[in-house]
Amino acid sequence: MRKARCTETANGSAAVAGKKKEDPVQKAIVQLEERVNVLGRAVFGSESFGKVMNTAVSTQAALKKGFSDRMAKNLHFYNMPSQDDIVTLAEQCARIEERMISVETMLRQLLAEKAGPARTGPARTRRPKSETRAKKPDA
Protein backbone atom coordinates (compact mmCIF):
# COMPACT_ATOMS: atom_id res chain seq x y z
CA MET A 1 0.00 0.00 0.00
CA ARG A 2 1.31 3.41 -0.89
CA LYS A 3 1.94 5.86 1.89
CA ALA A 4 0.28 9.21 1.37
CA ARG A 5 1.73 12.66 1.79
CA CYS A 6 -0.24 15.89 1.89
CA THR A 7 1.25 18.72 -0.13
CA GLU A 8 -0.55 21.86 0.88
CA THR A 9 -0.87 24.92 -1.26
CA ALA A 10 -1.43 28.40 -0.03
CA ASN A 11 -4.99 28.97 -1.05
CA GLY A 12 -5.87 26.08 1.14
CA SER A 13 -5.76 23.37 -1.47
CA ALA A 14 -3.82 20.25 -0.83
CA ALA A 15 -2.94 17.19 -2.79
CA VAL A 16 -1.87 13.79 -1.71
CA ALA A 17 1.13 12.38 -3.46
CA GLY A 18 3.23 9.25 -3.23
CA LYS A 19 6.21 9.50 -0.89
CA LYS A 20 9.40 9.79 -2.89
CA LYS A 21 12.79 11.46 -2.95
CA GLU A 22 12.92 15.11 -3.87
CA ASP A 23 13.90 15.57 -7.49
CA PRO A 24 15.25 18.69 -9.23
CA VAL A 25 11.89 19.52 -10.83
CA GLN A 26 10.18 19.28 -7.44
CA LYS A 27 12.87 21.49 -5.92
CA ALA A 28 12.48 24.05 -8.70
CA ILE A 29 8.69 24.16 -8.20
CA VAL A 30 9.08 24.71 -4.46
CA GLN A 31 11.67 27.45 -5.00
CA LEU A 32 9.51 29.17 -7.59
CA GLU A 33 6.53 29.03 -5.24
CA GLU A 34 8.53 30.55 -2.41
CA ARG A 35 9.86 33.37 -4.60
CA VAL A 36 6.41 34.21 -5.97
CA ASN A 37 5.02 34.16 -2.43
CA VAL A 38 7.67 36.57 -1.15
CA LEU A 39 7.17 38.89 -4.10
CA GLY A 40 3.38 38.63 -3.95
CA ARG A 41 3.26 39.35 -0.23
CA ALA A 42 5.43 42.42 -0.69
CA VAL A 43 3.14 43.73 -3.43
CA PHE A 44 -0.26 42.72 -2.00
CA GLY A 45 0.68 43.72 1.51
CA SER A 46 1.56 47.30 0.56
CA GLU A 47 -0.75 50.15 1.43
CA SER A 48 -0.85 51.45 -2.13
CA PHE A 49 -2.01 48.07 -3.42
CA GLY A 50 -4.68 47.98 -0.73
CA LYS A 51 -5.95 51.38 -1.87
CA VAL A 52 -5.97 50.40 -5.54
CA MET A 53 -7.67 47.09 -4.84
CA ASN A 54 -10.36 48.61 -2.70
CA THR A 55 -11.02 51.34 -5.25
CA ALA A 56 -11.38 48.63 -7.89
CA VAL A 57 -13.74 46.59 -5.70
CA SER A 58 -15.87 49.66 -4.91
CA THR A 59 -16.00 50.68 -8.56
CA GLN A 60 -16.96 47.17 -9.61
CA ALA A 61 -19.68 47.04 -6.96
CA ALA A 62 -21.00 50.47 -7.99
CA LEU A 63 -21.07 49.43 -11.66
CA LYS A 64 -22.90 46.24 -10.78
CA LYS A 65 -25.42 48.20 -8.73
CA GLY A 66 -25.90 50.75 -11.54
CA PHE A 67 -26.42 47.97 -14.05
CA SER A 68 -28.99 46.17 -11.91
CA ASP A 69 -30.86 49.46 -11.28
CA ARG A 70 -31.04 50.06 -15.02
CA MET A 71 -32.17 46.47 -15.55
CA ALA A 72 -34.86 46.88 -12.87
CA LYS A 73 -36.20 49.95 -14.72
CA ASN A 74 -36.32 48.02 -17.99
CA LEU A 75 -38.07 45.08 -16.35
CA HIS A 76 -40.58 47.44 -14.78
CA PHE A 77 -41.28 48.88 -18.22
CA TYR A 78 -42.03 45.38 -19.53
CA ASN A 79 -44.17 44.69 -16.47
CA MET A 80 -41.82 41.98 -15.21
CA PRO A 81 -40.52 41.47 -11.66
CA SER A 82 -37.03 42.74 -10.91
CA GLN A 83 -34.52 40.92 -8.72
CA ASP A 84 -35.52 43.17 -5.80
CA ASP A 85 -39.16 42.10 -6.22
CA ILE A 86 -38.12 38.44 -6.18
CA VAL A 87 -35.94 39.06 -3.11
CA THR A 88 -38.86 40.73 -1.33
CA LEU A 89 -41.05 37.72 -2.11
CA ALA A 90 -38.30 35.37 -0.96
CA GLU A 91 -37.97 37.36 2.29
CA GLN A 92 -41.68 36.87 2.89
CA CYS A 93 -41.27 33.14 2.22
CA ALA A 94 -38.34 33.06 4.64
CA ARG A 95 -40.48 34.70 7.33
CA ILE A 96 -43.20 32.09 6.73
CA GLU A 97 -40.53 29.38 6.89
CA GLU A 98 -39.31 30.77 10.21
CA ARG A 99 -42.86 30.74 11.61
CA MET A 100 -43.27 27.15 10.42
CA ILE A 101 -40.00 26.16 12.08
CA SER A 102 -41.11 27.65 15.37
CA VAL A 103 -44.50 25.87 15.09
CA GLU A 104 -42.69 22.64 14.20
CA THR A 105 -40.36 23.07 17.19
CA MET A 106 -43.31 23.61 19.53
CA LEU A 107 -45.07 20.55 18.14
CA ARG A 108 -41.92 18.46 18.56
CA GLN A 109 -41.56 19.66 22.13
CA LEU A 110 -45.17 18.78 22.87
CA LEU A 111 -44.75 15.33 21.34
CA ALA A 112 -41.46 14.79 23.16
CA GLU A 113 -43.10 15.68 26.47
CA LYS A 114 -45.79 13.07 25.81
CA ALA A 115 -43.61 10.27 24.46
CA GLY A 116 -40.33 10.89 26.27
CA PRO A 117 -36.99 11.16 24.47
CA ALA A 118 -36.77 9.03 21.36
CA ARG A 119 -33.50 7.17 21.69
CA THR A 120 -32.84 5.03 18.69
CA GLY A 121 -29.52 3.75 17.41
CA PRO A 122 -26.59 2.36 19.36
CA ALA A 123 -26.43 2.42 23.15
CA ARG A 124 -24.70 5.52 24.55
CA THR A 125 -22.70 3.49 27.02
CA ARG A 126 -19.18 3.50 25.57
CA ARG A 127 -16.51 3.91 28.25
CA PRO A 128 -13.30 5.98 28.03
CA LYS A 129 -10.29 4.29 26.47
CA SER A 130 -8.31 4.50 29.70
CA GLU A 131 -10.95 2.39 31.49
CA THR A 132 -11.07 -0.17 28.72
CA ARG A 133 -7.25 -0.39 28.73
CA ALA A 134 -7.19 -0.80 32.51
CA LYS A 135 -9.75 -3.62 32.35
CA LYS A 136 -7.97 -5.58 29.63
CA PRO A 137 -5.21 -7.20 31.79
CA ASP A 138 -7.84 -8.69 34.20
CA ALA A 139 -9.75 -10.16 31.29
Next chain:
Amino acid sequence: MSEARSQSKSTGDRIRQLVDRTIQRNINGVSYFVTPDPPVGLTAKDIIHKRGTLQLFHYHPMTDEVYRTPILIVTPTTNRSYALDMMPGVSLVEFLLKSGYDVYLMDWQPPRPEEKSLSLQDYSQTFIQECLDIVLRETGEDEVTLMGYCMGGVLASIYTASMKNRGVRNLVCFTTPVDFREMGMFTRTTDKKHFDVDRMVDLIGNVPPGFVLQGFMMTEPGSKPASRAQLWKNMWDTGFVENFRKYDRWANDMLPLAGEYFRETIKQLMWDNALYTGKLKVGGNSANLKNITVPIFHAQAQHDSLVLPEASKPLIPLVGSEDKTEIVLKGGHVSLVCGANAVGRLWPVLDDWLSERSA
Protein backbone atom coordinates in the same frame (compact mmCIF):
# COMPACT_ATOMS: atom_id res chain seq x y z
CA MET B 1 29.93 -7.77 -17.43
CA SER B 2 27.09 -8.23 -14.95
CA GLU B 3 27.41 -4.57 -13.93
CA ALA B 4 27.03 -3.52 -17.55
CA ARG B 5 23.92 -5.74 -17.84
CA SER B 6 22.37 -4.31 -14.73
CA GLN B 7 23.07 -0.78 -15.95
CA SER B 8 21.46 -1.52 -19.32
CA LYS B 9 18.53 -3.13 -17.49
CA SER B 10 18.07 -0.06 -15.38
CA THR B 11 18.20 2.14 -18.50
CA GLY B 12 15.63 -0.14 -20.12
CA ASP B 13 13.45 0.09 -17.05
CA ARG B 14 13.73 3.81 -17.05
CA ILE B 15 12.71 4.04 -20.72
CA ARG B 16 9.78 1.71 -20.07
CA GLN B 17 8.75 3.81 -17.07
CA LEU B 18 8.98 6.98 -19.15
CA VAL B 19 6.80 5.49 -21.90
CA ASP B 20 4.29 4.13 -19.36
CA ARG B 21 4.08 7.46 -17.61
CA THR B 22 3.67 9.37 -20.86
CA ILE B 23 0.77 7.13 -21.87
CA GLN B 24 -0.79 7.39 -18.40
CA ARG B 25 -0.24 11.17 -18.37
CA ASN B 26 -2.18 11.49 -21.62
CA ILE B 27 -5.02 9.27 -20.36
CA ASN B 28 -5.28 11.15 -17.05
CA GLY B 29 -4.90 14.50 -18.80
CA VAL B 30 -7.86 13.81 -21.08
CA SER B 31 -9.89 12.38 -18.19
CA TYR B 32 -9.08 15.50 -16.09
CA PHE B 33 -10.83 17.72 -18.60
CA VAL B 34 -13.72 15.51 -19.67
CA THR B 35 -14.87 13.83 -16.46
CA PRO B 36 -16.68 15.53 -13.57
CA ASP B 37 -14.92 16.08 -10.25
CA PRO B 38 -14.72 12.94 -8.09
CA PRO B 39 -17.41 12.67 -5.42
CA VAL B 40 -16.69 13.90 -1.88
CA GLY B 41 -18.51 13.85 1.45
CA LEU B 42 -19.77 10.30 0.99
CA THR B 43 -20.13 9.19 4.62
CA ALA B 44 -23.75 8.10 5.15
CA LYS B 45 -25.87 10.82 6.77
CA ASP B 46 -29.36 12.22 7.14
CA ILE B 47 -30.28 15.88 6.84
CA ILE B 48 -32.30 16.32 10.00
CA HIS B 49 -32.85 20.09 9.84
CA LYS B 50 -32.81 22.72 7.13
CA ARG B 51 -33.28 26.45 7.32
CA GLY B 52 -32.08 28.69 4.49
CA THR B 53 -28.31 28.65 4.52
CA LEU B 54 -28.16 26.08 7.33
CA GLN B 55 -28.36 22.29 7.13
CA LEU B 56 -27.84 19.93 10.04
CA PHE B 57 -26.41 16.50 9.22
CA HIS B 58 -26.56 13.46 11.42
CA TYR B 59 -24.03 10.83 10.36
CA HIS B 60 -24.95 7.18 10.73
CA PRO B 61 -23.09 5.69 13.71
CA MET B 62 -20.51 3.06 12.78
CA THR B 63 -20.17 1.26 16.12
CA ASP B 64 -22.55 -0.79 18.26
CA GLU B 65 -21.90 1.40 21.28
CA VAL B 66 -21.28 5.16 21.22
CA TYR B 67 -20.03 7.69 23.78
CA ARG B 68 -22.75 9.44 25.73
CA THR B 69 -21.85 12.97 24.61
CA PRO B 70 -22.62 13.69 20.94
CA ILE B 71 -20.35 15.90 18.84
CA LEU B 72 -21.73 18.95 17.03
CA ILE B 73 -19.33 20.26 14.38
CA VAL B 74 -19.52 23.92 13.27
CA THR B 75 -17.89 24.29 9.86
CA PRO B 76 -16.36 27.53 8.51
CA THR B 77 -18.83 29.84 6.81
CA THR B 78 -16.46 30.41 3.89
CA ASN B 79 -16.09 26.78 2.81
CA ARG B 80 -18.05 23.63 2.11
CA SER B 81 -18.17 21.15 4.94
CA TYR B 82 -16.82 18.21 2.97
CA ALA B 83 -13.26 19.21 3.94
CA LEU B 84 -14.01 17.19 7.05
CA ASP B 85 -15.34 14.27 5.01
CA MET B 86 -13.16 14.32 1.92
CA MET B 87 -12.85 10.60 1.21
CA PRO B 88 -12.77 7.29 3.05
CA GLY B 89 -9.61 7.07 5.14
CA VAL B 90 -9.09 10.85 5.02
CA SER B 91 -12.29 11.91 6.75
CA LEU B 92 -12.40 13.33 10.25
CA VAL B 93 -16.12 12.52 10.40
CA GLU B 94 -15.51 8.88 9.46
CA PHE B 95 -12.68 8.65 12.00
CA LEU B 96 -14.91 9.97 14.78
CA LEU B 97 -17.72 7.60 13.83
CA LYS B 98 -15.38 4.61 13.79
CA SER B 99 -13.98 5.70 17.16
CA GLY B 100 -17.47 5.50 18.66
CA TYR B 101 -18.79 9.07 18.61
CA ASP B 102 -22.23 10.24 17.55
CA VAL B 103 -21.55 13.01 15.04
CA TYR B 104 -23.71 15.94 13.93
CA LEU B 105 -22.48 18.65 11.56
CA MET B 106 -23.67 22.15 10.70
CA ASP B 107 -23.30 22.59 6.96
CA TRP B 108 -23.62 25.97 5.23
CA GLN B 109 -25.26 26.46 1.87
CA PRO B 110 -24.79 29.68 -0.14
CA PRO B 111 -26.91 32.35 1.58
CA ARG B 112 -29.77 33.49 -0.63
CA PRO B 113 -30.06 37.20 -1.57
CA GLU B 114 -32.79 37.66 1.05
CA GLU B 115 -30.43 36.25 3.69
CA LYS B 116 -28.06 39.21 3.34
CA SER B 117 -29.28 40.48 6.70
CA LEU B 118 -28.09 37.41 8.63
CA SER B 119 -25.81 38.69 11.33
CA LEU B 120 -22.97 37.46 13.52
CA GLN B 121 -25.62 36.82 16.17
CA ASP B 122 -27.56 34.56 13.78
CA TYR B 123 -24.48 32.50 12.98
CA SER B 124 -22.92 32.37 16.44
CA GLN B 125 -26.03 32.11 18.59
CA THR B 126 -29.33 31.46 16.81
CA PHE B 127 -28.14 28.74 14.40
CA ILE B 128 -25.87 26.97 16.89
CA GLN B 129 -28.53 27.14 19.59
CA GLU B 130 -31.14 25.76 17.21
CA CYS B 131 -28.92 22.83 16.14
CA LEU B 132 -27.76 22.16 19.68
CA ASP B 133 -31.37 21.91 20.88
CA ILE B 134 -32.19 19.47 18.07
CA VAL B 135 -29.14 17.31 18.89
CA LEU B 136 -30.01 17.27 22.59
CA ARG B 137 -33.59 16.36 21.83
CA GLU B 138 -32.57 13.62 19.36
CA THR B 139 -30.05 12.06 21.72
CA GLY B 140 -31.78 12.67 25.02
CA GLU B 141 -28.55 14.11 26.43
CA ASP B 142 -27.92 17.40 28.25
CA GLU B 143 -24.65 18.46 26.64
CA VAL B 144 -22.62 18.17 23.47
CA THR B 145 -19.01 18.52 22.45
CA LEU B 146 -18.93 21.62 20.28
CA MET B 147 -16.24 21.36 17.61
CA GLY B 148 -15.23 24.14 15.22
CA TYR B 149 -12.72 24.49 12.44
CA CYS B 150 -11.28 27.91 11.49
CA MET B 151 -14.16 30.42 11.44
CA GLY B 152 -16.38 27.61 12.73
CA GLY B 153 -14.15 27.61 15.80
CA VAL B 154 -14.69 31.35 16.18
CA LEU B 155 -18.47 30.88 16.05
CA ALA B 156 -18.32 27.95 18.49
CA SER B 157 -16.15 30.01 20.87
CA ILE B 158 -18.46 33.04 20.64
CA TYR B 159 -21.47 30.80 21.31
CA THR B 160 -19.86 29.12 24.32
CA ALA B 161 -18.65 32.45 25.75
CA SER B 162 -21.83 34.44 25.15
CA MET B 163 -24.24 31.68 26.22
CA LYS B 164 -22.17 30.91 29.32
CA ASN B 165 -21.37 27.31 28.27
CA ARG B 166 -25.06 26.40 27.95
CA GLY B 167 -25.38 22.83 26.64
CA VAL B 168 -21.64 22.55 25.99
CA ARG B 169 -19.62 19.87 27.75
CA ASN B 170 -16.38 20.26 25.78
CA LEU B 171 -15.11 22.77 23.25
CA VAL B 172 -12.77 21.62 20.48
CA CYS B 173 -11.24 24.18 18.12
CA PHE B 174 -8.96 23.73 15.16
CA THR B 175 -6.83 26.65 13.98
CA THR B 176 -9.21 29.25 15.37
CA PRO B 177 -8.23 32.92 15.03
CA VAL B 178 -8.72 35.16 18.05
CA ASP B 179 -6.27 38.04 17.61
CA PHE B 180 -7.40 39.46 14.29
CA ARG B 181 -4.61 42.05 14.18
CA GLU B 182 -2.33 39.10 13.46
CA MET B 183 -4.24 37.85 10.42
CA GLY B 184 -1.47 39.02 8.08
CA MET B 185 -2.68 39.73 4.58
CA PHE B 186 -6.36 39.79 5.65
CA THR B 187 -5.61 42.48 8.24
CA ARG B 188 -3.81 44.61 5.65
CA THR B 189 -6.33 44.23 2.80
CA THR B 190 -9.29 45.02 5.05
CA ASP B 191 -7.57 47.98 6.70
CA LYS B 192 -10.07 50.59 7.91
CA LYS B 193 -8.02 53.31 6.19
CA HIS B 194 -9.03 52.23 2.71
CA PHE B 195 -11.59 49.42 2.95
CA ASP B 196 -15.13 50.76 2.91
CA VAL B 197 -17.07 47.70 4.08
CA ASP B 198 -20.34 49.65 4.45
CA ARG B 199 -20.30 50.82 0.85
CA MET B 200 -19.43 47.34 -0.38
CA VAL B 201 -22.17 45.52 1.56
CA ASP B 202 -24.76 48.22 0.86
CA LEU B 203 -24.05 47.96 -2.84
CA ILE B 204 -23.81 44.21 -3.38
CA GLY B 205 -25.56 42.55 -0.41
CA ASN B 206 -23.97 39.13 0.00
CA VAL B 207 -20.21 39.07 -0.55
CA PRO B 208 -19.48 36.93 -3.64
CA PRO B 209 -17.28 33.84 -3.26
CA GLY B 210 -14.77 35.23 -5.77
CA PHE B 211 -13.93 38.06 -3.38
CA VAL B 212 -13.31 35.63 -0.52
CA LEU B 213 -11.27 33.32 -2.75
CA GLN B 214 -9.17 36.25 -3.97
CA GLY B 215 -8.37 37.13 -0.36
CA PHE B 216 -7.28 33.56 0.35
CA MET B 217 -5.15 33.38 -2.77
CA MET B 218 -3.38 36.62 -1.95
CA THR B 219 -1.94 35.09 1.22
CA GLU B 220 0.22 32.77 -0.91
CA PRO B 221 0.08 33.81 -4.54
CA GLY B 222 2.69 31.28 -5.63
CA SER B 223 0.64 28.30 -4.61
CA LYS B 224 -1.81 28.19 -7.47
CA PRO B 225 0.84 28.00 -10.22
CA ALA B 226 2.94 25.65 -8.08
CA SER B 227 0.00 23.31 -7.53
CA ARG B 228 -0.68 23.30 -11.29
CA ALA B 229 2.98 22.45 -11.92
CA GLN B 230 2.73 19.64 -9.34
CA LEU B 231 -0.35 18.34 -11.11
CA TRP B 232 1.41 18.32 -14.46
CA LYS B 233 4.45 16.61 -12.97
CA ASN B 234 2.33 13.89 -11.36
CA MET B 235 -0.30 13.62 -14.07
CA TRP B 236 0.76 10.01 -14.72
CA ASP B 237 -0.25 9.05 -11.17
CA THR B 238 -4.00 8.34 -11.20
CA GLY B 239 -4.23 8.39 -7.39
CA PHE B 240 -2.50 11.78 -7.21
CA VAL B 241 -4.78 13.27 -9.87
CA GLU B 242 -7.93 12.03 -8.15
CA ASN B 243 -6.88 13.35 -4.74
CA PHE B 244 -5.67 16.62 -6.25
CA ARG B 245 -9.06 17.12 -7.86
CA LYS B 246 -10.87 16.54 -4.56
CA TYR B 247 -8.76 19.05 -2.63
CA ASP B 248 -8.67 21.52 -5.50
CA ARG B 249 -12.44 21.32 -5.82
CA TRP B 250 -12.83 22.10 -2.14
CA ALA B 251 -10.32 24.97 -2.17
CA ASN B 252 -12.13 26.68 -5.04
CA ASP B 253 -15.62 25.83 -3.86
CA MET B 254 -16.08 28.90 -1.68
CA LEU B 255 -19.34 30.16 -0.29
CA PRO B 256 -20.68 33.70 -0.51
CA LEU B 257 -20.91 35.44 2.85
CA ALA B 258 -24.09 37.03 4.17
CA GLY B 259 -23.60 40.81 3.86
CA GLU B 260 -24.42 41.84 7.42
CA TYR B 261 -22.38 38.97 8.87
CA PHE B 262 -19.40 40.08 6.75
CA ARG B 263 -19.83 43.71 7.84
CA GLU B 264 -19.93 42.76 11.53
CA THR B 265 -17.00 40.36 11.19
CA ILE B 266 -14.89 43.10 9.59
CA LYS B 267 -15.92 45.83 12.01
CA GLN B 268 -16.03 43.95 15.30
CA LEU B 269 -13.50 41.20 14.82
CA MET B 270 -11.00 42.70 12.36
CA TRP B 271 -11.11 46.42 13.15
CA ASP B 272 -12.03 46.46 16.84
CA ASN B 273 -10.37 43.09 17.58
CA ALA B 274 -13.21 42.71 20.06
CA LEU B 275 -12.92 38.94 20.56
CA TYR B 276 -9.33 39.34 21.65
CA THR B 277 -9.92 42.37 23.86
CA GLY B 278 -12.97 40.77 25.49
CA LYS B 279 -15.27 43.60 24.45
CA LEU B 280 -17.34 41.62 21.95
CA LYS B 281 -21.06 41.63 22.63
CA VAL B 282 -23.41 39.38 20.68
CA GLY B 283 -27.17 39.55 21.17
CA GLY B 284 -26.64 41.72 24.24
CA ASN B 285 -24.42 39.09 25.90
CA SER B 286 -20.73 39.52 26.52
CA ALA B 287 -18.66 37.08 24.46
CA ASN B 288 -15.59 37.48 26.63
CA LEU B 289 -13.53 34.31 26.21
CA LYS B 290 -13.05 34.22 29.98
CA ASN B 291 -16.67 33.03 30.17
CA ILE B 292 -15.63 29.71 28.62
CA THR B 293 -15.11 27.35 31.52
CA VAL B 294 -15.63 23.94 29.89
CA PRO B 295 -12.70 21.67 28.94
CA ILE B 296 -11.12 23.01 25.76
CA PHE B 297 -8.82 21.48 23.14
CA HIS B 298 -7.14 23.68 20.53
CA ALA B 299 -5.00 22.44 17.64
CA GLN B 300 -2.90 24.87 15.64
CA ALA B 301 -0.83 24.38 12.50
CA GLN B 302 2.78 25.50 12.61
CA HIS B 303 2.84 26.59 8.95
CA ASP B 304 -0.68 27.94 8.66
CA SER B 305 -0.66 30.74 6.11
CA LEU B 306 -4.37 31.60 6.40
CA VAL B 307 -4.77 31.73 10.17
CA LEU B 308 -1.29 32.61 11.34
CA PRO B 309 -0.24 30.90 14.60
CA GLU B 310 0.08 34.37 16.19
CA ALA B 311 -3.64 34.91 15.55
CA SER B 312 -4.79 31.61 17.05
CA LYS B 313 -2.31 31.29 19.91
CA PRO B 314 -4.16 33.56 22.39
CA LEU B 315 -7.28 31.34 22.49
CA ILE B 316 -6.03 29.02 25.22
CA PRO B 317 -4.56 31.75 27.49
CA LEU B 318 -7.75 33.81 27.20
CA VAL B 319 -10.35 31.18 28.08
CA GLY B 320 -11.43 30.71 31.69
CA SER B 321 -11.31 26.89 31.63
CA GLU B 322 -9.08 24.97 34.00
CA ASP B 323 -8.91 21.90 31.77
CA LYS B 324 -7.24 23.22 28.63
CA THR B 325 -5.08 21.51 26.03
CA GLU B 326 -3.18 23.09 23.17
CA ILE B 327 -1.22 21.28 20.51
CA VAL B 328 0.84 22.75 17.70
CA LEU B 329 1.36 20.39 14.80
CA LYS B 330 3.45 20.54 11.68
CA GLY B 331 1.56 21.30 8.50
CA GLY B 332 -0.77 23.93 7.16
CA HIS B 333 -4.33 25.12 7.52
CA VAL B 334 -5.93 22.27 5.59
CA SER B 335 -3.54 19.41 6.27
CA LEU B 336 -4.15 19.94 9.99
CA VAL B 337 -7.65 18.49 9.70
CA CYS B 338 -7.46 16.35 6.59
CA GLY B 339 -4.57 14.55 4.99
CA ALA B 340 -1.75 12.43 6.32
CA ASN B 341 -0.82 15.02 8.95
CA ALA B 342 -4.30 14.82 10.43
CA VAL B 343 -4.58 11.03 10.23
CA GLY B 344 -1.22 10.41 11.87
CA ARG B 345 -0.89 13.34 14.25
CA LEU B 346 -4.09 15.12 15.14
CA TRP B 347 -6.81 12.49 15.15
CA PRO B 348 -5.25 10.00 17.62
CA VAL B 349 -4.51 12.82 20.10
CA LEU B 350 -8.00 14.22 19.67
CA ASP B 351 -9.57 10.79 20.21
CA ASP B 352 -7.57 10.26 23.42
CA TRP B 353 -8.66 13.67 24.70
CA LEU B 354 -12.32 13.29 23.72
CA SER B 355 -12.65 9.72 24.94
CA GLU B 356 -11.93 10.77 28.53
CA ARG B 357 -14.48 13.56 28.35
CA SER B 358 -17.35 12.00 26.43
CA ALA B 359 -18.57 9.05 28.53
